Amino acid sequence: MSNLPVACGACQAGGVCQGKGLSTLKSGLWANNPISVQVLGICSALAVTGKLENALVMGAALIFVTGCSNLFISLLRKAIPRKIRMIAEVAIIATFVILFDQLLRAFYYDMSKTLGPYVGLIITNCIVMGRAEAFALQNPPIVSVVDGLANGMGYAGVLAVIGAIRELLGYGTILDFTVLSTSWYVPNQVMILAPGAFVVLGLLIAMFNAINAGKGAADAKPAGGH
Amino acid sequence: MDYISPWAIIVAAIFTSNILLANFLGMCSFLVCSKQIGTSLGLGAAVVFVMTATTAINYGVYYGLLVPMGLEFLGFIIFIAVIAAFVQFVEMFVERFSQGLYHALGIFLPLITVNCAILGAALFMIIRKYDFIQSLAYGFAAGVGWALAILLMAGLRKKMGYSIIPKAFQGVSIIMIITGIMAMAFMGFGGMVRIQ
Numbered sequence: 523m524s525n526l527p528v529a530c531g532a533c534q535a536g537g538v539c540q541g542k543g544l545s546t547l548k549s550g551l552w553a554n555n556p557i558s559v560q561v562l563g564i565c566s567a568l569a570v571t572g573k574l575e576n577a578l579v580m581g582a583a584l585i586f587v588t589g590c591s592n593l594f595i596s597l598l599r600k601a602i603p604r605k606i607r608m609i610a611e612v613a614i615i616a617t618f619v620i621l622f623d624q625l626l627r628a629f630y631y632d633m634s635k636t637l638g639p640y641v642g643l644i645i646t647n648c649i650v651m652g653r654a655e656a657f658a659l660q661n662p663p664i665v666s667v668v669d670g671l672a673n674g675m676g677y678a679g680v681l682a683v684i685g686a687i688r689e690l691l692g693y694g695t696i697l698d699f700t701v702l703s704t705s706w707y708v709p710n711q712v713m714i715l716a717p718g719a720f721v722v723l724g725l726l727i728a729m730f731n732a733i734n735a736g737k738g739a740a741d742a743k744p745a746g747g748h
Numbered sequence: 749m750d751y752i753s754p755w756a757i758i759v760a761a762i763f764t765s766n767i768l769l770a771n772f773l774g775m776c777s778f779l780v781c782s783k784q785i786g787t788s789l790g791l792g793a794a795v796v797f798v799m800t801a802t803t804a805i806n807y808g809v810y811y812g813l814l815v816p817m818g819l820e821f822l823g824f825i826i827f828i829a830v831i832a833a834f835v836q837f838v839e840m841f842v843e844r845f846s847q848g849l850y851h852a853l854g855i856f857l858p859l860i861t862v863n864c865a866i867l868g869a870a871l872f873m874i875i876r877k878y879d880f881i882q883s884l885a886y887g888f889a890a891g892v893g894w895a896l897a898i899l900l901m902a903g904l905r906k907k908m909g910y911s912i913i914p915k916a917f918q919g920v921s922i923i924m925i926i927t928g929i930m931a932m933a934f935m936g937f938g939g940m941v942r943i944q
Contacts, residue, residue, distance in 0.1 A: 613825065619824055
């Protein structure tokens with residue numbers, strides 16, 4: 523578990539990120555993917571992925587919150603005193619989470635009920651905090667927004683994959699369209715329940731490790747090796 | 749909704765609806781701090797204490813302040829502020845009055861602020877409309893359940909040190925899969941009581 527937010531690979535290079543929007547984007551999407559490589563924010567990755575639709579909404583929430591909070595923290599980075607930066611960051615993040623929660627309640631009430639407390643829990647989702655701490659505090663606004671969006675999208679992508687796998691095997695559907703007909707496929711209930719989530723994510727991380735290890739062991743260090 | 753007795757909530761929050769194994773909360777520190785039994789015991793104790801206390805405080809703040817003023821939407825930000833302030837306060841208090849306890853527990857306290865299980869317990873308490881006694885029981889039992897899960901995992905990881913694990917599965921991956929199997933075992937308690 524060497525990859526804590528503060529020491530993520532993308533930002534050790536510091537100034538390199540500047541003006542290189544594309545590499546920032548790529549790092550968030552694949553090389554330093556928040557879930558599969560940095561293993562951050564997996565609580566919600568597990569909890570809301572019983573169906574693909576829930577996973578997509580949660581992903582959208584994360585993209586919105588990381589993007590917006592990175593922008594504002596980056597704008598305020600010179601005004602925030604170092605000692606109270608944590609509180610300031612949490613306050614900014616919580617504001618956007620509340621905003622998204624209220625929007626969800628107003629326009630998509632059923633989903634808000636389904637997601638339950640997990641929307642609120644984005645506040646303590648380490649990805650948002652990690653990006654704020656590791657990137658937005660040192661970089662100008664535009665790159666920070668790209669970084670926030672990229673990490674949000676990397677997160678949303680993994681969420682969607684897990685959601686699709688679990689919905690397909692658990693209900694035989696994808697976005698409520700029947701894919702595996704019940705005439706020959708017996709839906710595997712365990713995929714919808716908690717154990718399925720853990721096992722799918724575990725296998726997914728193993729797959730990422732295998733692919734990255736195959737690419738060349740020199741630069742791709744396995745996630746959480748101890 | 750029928751009134752659920754606090755005892756039922758305690759049993760349910762530890763076994764059938766374990767906050768980690770059924771609600772997936774507190775995974776980050778679960779993964780990082782489950783390497784040694786001693787560490788996980790200290791963290792587990794700190795979580796039980798902080799979760800019980802903050803659930804009670806948040807109950808008071810939510811129903812005593814926010815609801816009468818119609819500010820329920822501020823819940824998230826107030827809860828996290830209460831948790832952060834409480835943890836800070838406890839840390840200073842423990843440091844001043846008990847050096848031994850500070851060394852045993854102190855390093856875990858800052859970690860707890862960002863433990864989503866603590867905030868999650870407060871949010872579940874609101875969503876499930878618990879009264880004060882129920883909330884207290886839930887906060888305590890959810891903490892115990894989390895501590896139990898991390899202790900079990902620490903024990904398993906110690907054993908796992910002697911096994912040969914395929915390279916790609918090393919680290920987080922195998923822990924996830926084992927947690928899945930653990931969750932399956934806890935589901936066996938499912939018939940006893942249900943909350944939610």
